Amino acid sequence: MLDVLIIGAGPVGLACGIEAQRRGLDALVVEKGALVNSFLGYPVNLEFFSTPELMEIGGHPFATLRYKPLREEAIEYYRRVAETEKIRLRLYEQVLRIDGDEEAFTVVTDQHTYACRKVVAAVGFFDVPNRLYVPGEDLPKVTHYYREPYPYAGQKVAVIGAKNSAAKVALDCYRHGAKVTLIHRGPELSNSIKYWIKPDLENRIREGSIQVYFSTTVVSIEENRLLLGTPEGRVALDNDWVLAMTGYRPDYAFLETLGLAFADDEARTPVYHPETFETNRAGLYLAGTVCGGLRTGRWFIENGRFHAGQIMQHIASGTVQPLELEERSWKTAE
Secondary structure (H helix, E strand, O other): OEEEEEEOOOHHHHHHHHHHHHOOOOEEEEOOOOOOHHHHOOOOOOEOOOOHHHHOOOOOOOOOOOOOOEHHHHHHHHHHHHHHHOOOEEOOOOEEEEEEEOOEEEEEEOOOEEEEEEEEEOOOOOOEEOOOOOOOOOOOOEEOOOOOOHHHOOOEEEEEOOOHHHHHHHHHHHHOOOEEEEEOOOOOOOOOOOOOOHHHHHHHHHOOOOEEEOOOEEEEEOOOEEEEEEOOEEEEEEOOEEEEOOOEEOOHHHHHHOOOOEOOOOOOOEOEOOOOOEEOOOOEEEOHHHHHOOOOOOOOHHHHOOHHHHHHHHHHHOOOOOOOOOOOOOOOOO
């Protein structure tokens, strides 16, 4: 029987695996995709907002010549850490459910069944995009993920949103030959856009290089156009591609199968102990970004990585220590 099974092989899940092994716990990390799978969905050559020391786990230095590392450097860093620490991994294996109770859990995946004493869910939120819920959203020309600008050269591209991701995507596509229209339901660009990105976007809008519709919603998406609801009424916009940078949310359907309780708040925050991160289901812990519910800017690698030590100390010894972590209002990357 395993001491602990960790669901998710992102940075926080790997940190949990390291801390478990260092405390003599028999641990296994199970991941439904690749190692640090969410990073594979990030844009090519994305530059993280964070500096490398704030992304380190297990005391392993994150060596880079850059002030802020790239996506590819981060993927390789976490791969090397997992290899060096000899973390036991089961990749491309999806957890379906958890049966039983504390000290006698049975974790059922699409390939195996594991017996374990404790379970840690470090499942993140990048797999479930916030949908628009409009007709045509499932057309092939619509995506909630952005990799690179080259497919959109010479095309009419609508970017939906006005935070960091949307701002960066709009600028990237414009600079690689796309005709970009930014659509935002709010009256102005978000103040959360990074200070070195926002002026650039404002200037491109001001000079007319990027068209913008504020206080506007998408009514429907069609093969060759969008129907928008603007303050002046309905507008038909010629369109080839829709990049919906509307953010992401935890997989609540999966979390509900785990038997978790949620706070009665707008963020639908999972219920857990603030220092041990144990949930209402005894023996089941949460770690990392999933702890914030819909407040996806609350926990990130910088502060979520410290959940690992708290959780594994509680599992190994039953002790609790005070935890004072800053809740970031900024993100590692969008």
